[in-house]
Amino acid sequence: MLADYHVHTGFSDDSTYPLQRVARDAVRLNLDEVCFTEHVDYGVKPDWDQPATARFEDGRPVTNCPYEPYLAELERVRGELGGKITLRAGLELGVQTTTLDENRALLERLAGRLDFVICSVHQVGDLEFWNGAFQEGRTQDQIHRAYYEELLGVVEAFDGWSVLGHLDLIRRYDPYAREAGAYPFARVRDLVAEILRRAIEKDRGIEVNTSGIRYGLGDFQPSREVLALYRDLGGRVVTVGSDSHKPEHLGSYLRLAYRELEELGFAGVCTFEHGEPELHRF
Numbered sequence: 001m002l003a004d005y006h007v008h009t010g011f012s013d014d015s016t017y018p019l020q021r022v023a024r025d026a027v028r029l030n031l032d033e034v035c036f037t038e039h040v041d042y043g044v045k046p047d048w049d050q051p052a053t054a055r056f057e058d059g060r061p062v063t064n065c066p067y068e069p070y071l072a073e074l075e076r077v078r079g080e081l082g083g084k085i086t087l088r089a090g091l092e093l094g095v096q097t098t099t100l101d102e103n104r105a106l107l108e109r110l111a112g113r114l115d116f117v118i119c120s121v122h123q124v125g126d127l128e129f130w131n132g133a134f135q136e137g138r139t140q141d142q143i144h145r146a147y148y149e150e151l152l153g154v155v156e157a158f159d160g161w162s163v164l165g166h167l168d169l170i171r172r173y174d175p176y177a178r179e180a181g182a183y184p185f186a187r188v189r190d191l192v193a194e195i196l197r198r199a200i201e202k203d204r205g206i207e208v209n210t211s212g213i214r215y216g217l218g219d220f221q222p223s224r225e226v227l228a229l230y231r232d233l234g235g236r237v238v239t240v241g242s243d244s245h246k247p248e249h250l251g252s253y254l255r256l257a258y259r260e261l262e263e264l265g266f267a268g269v270c271t272f273e274h275g276e277p278e279l280h281r282f
Helices: 019-028 067-084 100-109 140-157 169-173 189-201 224-232 254-263
Strands: 003-007 033-040 086-094 116-120 205-209 238-241 268-273 276-281
Touching (some): 003 086, 003 238, 033 268, 067 086, 086 100, 086 268, 140 169, 189 224, 205 224, 205 254, 224 254
Parallel strands (some): 003 033, 033 086, 086 116, 205 238
Antiparallel strands (some): 268 276
């Protein structure tokens, strides 16, 4: 079983990779399963049918995934590829404690139509990480603590998701790391442990996001330290995804991640169908 469980297509605002081509490329790469996880980020992006309130980048509005066209195209491509590959319907929700109602309403609207939902934190207080708006004026300690405190608040109050996405994402966007070095995990270990305990109590999992390698972090996201902590706390549900946005990303480092998980003592990786995990043993 080789499954990429974090894949973006042209239905996400930051990708132009057509869904049909992703699926065909996945077959060519001998992947057994792919789950599409298109972006939804309430607070910083409107829904696709409200483009008048969106900002424009490269001549097009930045909106959340167009849900109906996405799911219709996925169904069409499933029919085209038949039994060559399993294609799952998912979303990556960039959740904030201030956007819980919008995310709950979306999951209710799409009930029964999704296989998998990633819960991520991409911004806090509508200030995004990727452009540095959230980090501006904050110390390294403030950046990391505020990120994990927001993630804990989301995990405590929000249900309906399958796994936590790239749990230590803030490492990727730490402006101090180059000069001051990586932020010590020990300073946020207790916060991370509480986040993981809440996820385990809810029978939810975490993902291993392999994009940390291509971003030069020297490790997956979350790091080996976080994965070991999740294991020690009793966590068992793990998916692996490339966070693909381009052809060269698809399926990258999956086998390496499987090997690390096996070394850490995990029994296998999970895939999802209609929100239910299935364990595939190593």
